[in-house]
Amino acid sequence: MSSDQSSNKKKNNFTIIKDDSTDGHGGYGAGTISLENMSSIIVDPNEDKAYVDMAAMHARSDVERRVKWINDREEVQGGKLYWIVWVTVDKNENGPYYAGVAGSEIRVNREIKRAYKSMAEHVKHMEKSLKGHIIVEHMDDHSKKLLGDFLRDYKPELWENSTEELTRQLF
Template sequence: MTEQGQGQEQPAGSAAGTPEKKEKRSLALNVVSNKEHKGFGAGTIDLSNVACVIIDNGEAYIDVGAMHAKSKVEKGIKFSTNKEDVPNGRLCWIVWVAVDRNEEGSYYAGATACPMLVDTEARRGWKILAQHVNNLDYAIKRKYVLNELGEEEKAALQRLLIAHNEEWWNRSPEELKQGLSV
C-alpha cells in the first residue's frame, strides 16, 4: 500500500477495499398530489400490470414500446394535435389493458382505447397525448372505455385477449365482454 492510502478510514461495516453496498430502491411513476410526501416510493403507481396493445389494420398485438410512445407504428413519426396535418393517415389504436388478481386468479380489470392517425410514408401522425394519459389512468382505475372501437377492432382485441390468456378472459367482468361483443 502506498503512503497516500495509509491513514484513510474504511466505511463502517465494509471490508478493506470493498465498497459498502447501498440499498437499491425501485422506481415507479409518481403521482403529484397536494398531500405531504411520506418518503421514497410513496404515492406511486405500479405500471407493471398494464399492457399496451396496438390495433393496426385489423390486427391486435402487444407492443410494450407504446408505454413510452415508441411502439412499432409510432417510431419515426412526428405527431401533431391537428388532424389536418395527417390527411392520409390510417386509423390505429392504443389500448391500455390492466390486469388484476382476485381470489379466483388474474383477469382483465381495465381496458381503454385511444385513437391515433399514422401516415408512415409522410412520417406524420395525430394523437391527443392528454387522452392517452387519461385513458391509461382509467385503465389503471379498472374502467373500460372501448366504445370508440369499430367492430373489426373490437373483434381483434377480443381475439388477442382470449389467445393471450383464456382463463383471464373467462374471469373478466361481463362489462368487458359486452364492450367487445360484435
C-alpha cells in the first residue's frame, strides 16, 4: 500500500462519540439520545468519493462550512449534491454490523455561498439510523454505490454481518 493510500485509510476511521452518561441519576441530560455508536459519512458523487467526517454530527463538516443555509432547494440552483449518511453500528449474534444507515441530502452552491438542507429530514434520519432503519432508496444509484463500496472496504466484517436489506440496497 502506498503512503498516500495509508494516510487516506487512517483518515477514514469511524470515531465513536462517547456519550455523557448520567448513570441513571435522573439529573441533567436524563432522557438524551446516545450517539455513541453513530458516525457520519459524506458521500460526494461529484468527486466520486465517500469518507468519514465526524464534524457532520454537529453540522460542521467541510461541505457544510462557509455557506448560508436556506430551507428552499430552488434558491440553491446549480448547487452540488452531497449526502450526509448517518451510520449506526450495533452487535448481533455474529458480531458488530452496520445496523442503521440513512442518507440525508444537502445541496451546496459555493459561487453564491448558499446551501440547502432540511434539518427536519436530517434529525429524522439520524433517529431512524439509531433505531436500525435503512433509508437510502431516495439516493441516486451512483451515490449508493459509493457508499456501499466505502462500507464494504472500510470494515468487511461489519458488511458481512449486515442485513440482506442493506447489502441489496447498496448493491
